Amino acid sequence: xxxPKEAQQAAELTYTISELAAEFGITARAIRFYEDQDxxxxxxxxxxxxxxxxxxxxxxxxxxxxxVGFSLSDIGEMLALYDPNNESREQLKLTLGKSRDRLAILxxxxxxxxxxxxxxEDGCRQISDLMETQTETS
Amino acid sequence: xxxPKEAQQAAELTYTISELAAEFGITARAIRFYEDQDxxxxxxxxxxxxxxxxxxxxxxxxxxxxxVGFSLSDIGEMLALYDPNNESREQLKLTLGKSRDRLAILxxxxxxxxxxxxxxEDGCRQISDLMETQTETS
DNA sequence: ATTGACGTTGACGTTAACGTCAATTATCAT
DNA sequence: ATGATAATTGACGTTAACGTCAACGTCAAT
Numbered sequence: 001x002x003x004p005k006e007a008q009q010a011a012e013l014t015y016t017i018s019e020l021a022a023e024f025g026i027t028a029r030a031i032r033f034y035e036d037q038d039x040x041x042x043x044x045x046x047x048x049x050x051x052x053x054x055x056x057x058x059x060x061x062x063x064x065x066x067x068v069g070f071s072l073s074d075i076g077e078m079l080a081l082y083d084p085n086n087e088s089r090e091q092l093k094l095t096l097g098k099s100r101d102r103l104a105i106l107x108x109x110x111x112x113x114x115x116x117x118x119x120x121e122d123g124c125r126q127i128s129d130l131m132e133t134q135t136e137t138s
Numbered sequence: 139x140x141x142p143k144e145a146q147q148a149a150e151l152t153y154t155i156s157e158l159a160a161e162f163g164i165t166a167r168a169i170r171f172y173e174d175q176d177x178x179x180x181x182x183x184x185x186x187x188x189x190x191x192x193x194x195x196x197x198x199x200x201x202x203x204x205x206v207g208f209s210l211s212d213i214g215e216m217l218a219l220y221d222p223n224n225e226s227r228e229q230l231k232l233t234l235g236k237s238r239d240r241l242a243i244l245x246x247x248x249x250x251x252x253x254x255x256x257x258x259e260d261g262c263r264q265i266s267d268l269m270e271t272q273t274e275t276s
Numbered sequence: 277a278t279t280g281a282c283g284t285t286g287a288c289g290t291t292a293a294c295g296t297c298a299a300t301t302a303t304c305a306t
Numbered sequence: 307a308t309g310a311t312a313a314t315t316g317a318c319g320t321t322a323a324c325g326t327c328a329a330c331g332t333c334a335a336t
């Protein structure tokens with residue numbers, strides 16, 4: 001037998017749970033929790049979880065979803081849109097509907113964010129001005 | 139004495155808690171909770187809460203903050219930036235710092251949202267195309 | 277005086293998204 | 307073989323943001 005080391009053949013692109021945790025600045029607990037919620041389905045090497053770049057990608061999407069303010073179940077729905085789920089015509093219509101609903105929410109959110117940003121920028125300007133004014137010129 | 143009806147003089151611009159609740163599609167419980175968290179400070183007519191347009195404005199800001207994904211304490215900090223809080227130079231620097239931190243978060247969030255929107259729009263296009271394709275032309 | 281409709285204050289319940297142990301198991305270097 | 311190190315599975319704790327329910331006050335209309 002001339003295998004390099006038994007089972008491990010080629011793909012070196014795997015991650016342990018703590019590697020991912022470190023990379024994304026979260027805890028292993030959180031990652032396991034996402035799995036509990038069916039947002040991740042890592043492989044197993046015996047009992048240990050093995051994450052592939054596919055899983056890493058999904059984790060990235062999960063975290064982006066969180067930053068956007070989505071709940072984990074929201075994120076679950078969105079992730080479902082990405083995998084080979086091209087079902088019946090009815091399913092497609094449903095998916096399309098949900099996507100559009102979410103788009104509406106996102107656009108509203110974007111609008112809100114733009115407003116808050118504008119106000120905060122304005123506030124910062126005013127404070128800066130005020131501070132310049134009251135600066136005792138040396 | 140020729141008063142119109144004792145204490146009530148001119149300002150007709152007040153709201154009851156359930157009026158506000160109805161207008162904004164939330165519950166009175168929520169509004170009272172915001173008060174508990176010092177996000178609102180309505181007047182009182184005896185024991186009953188009386189909201190002025192100022193309070194209504196703050197409530198609007200609170201709800202926008204929520205849509206953006208802020209926690210109530212985040213929102214509290216942001217509201218604090220709006221009232222006559224023009225304190226010492228030190229305070230101003232602090233406020234300015236916090237505002238800029240929050241701006242950074244908001245810009246990141248805006249970025250994330252734009253990405254998700256783009257992907258979802260793309261997904262919708264693909265689904266639409268697919269559905270047109272499989273449409274049996276009548 | 278009574279009946280609703282609305283308002284008030286507790287106080288406890290609930291859900292989401294993990295944190296925080298504890299008890300085990302596997303791995304790896306010494 | 308032996309710790310040290312990292313991983314696993316429960317199980318219970320925690321925080322935020324209200325929901326829900328009970329018990330009570332109030333005010334206008336009947």
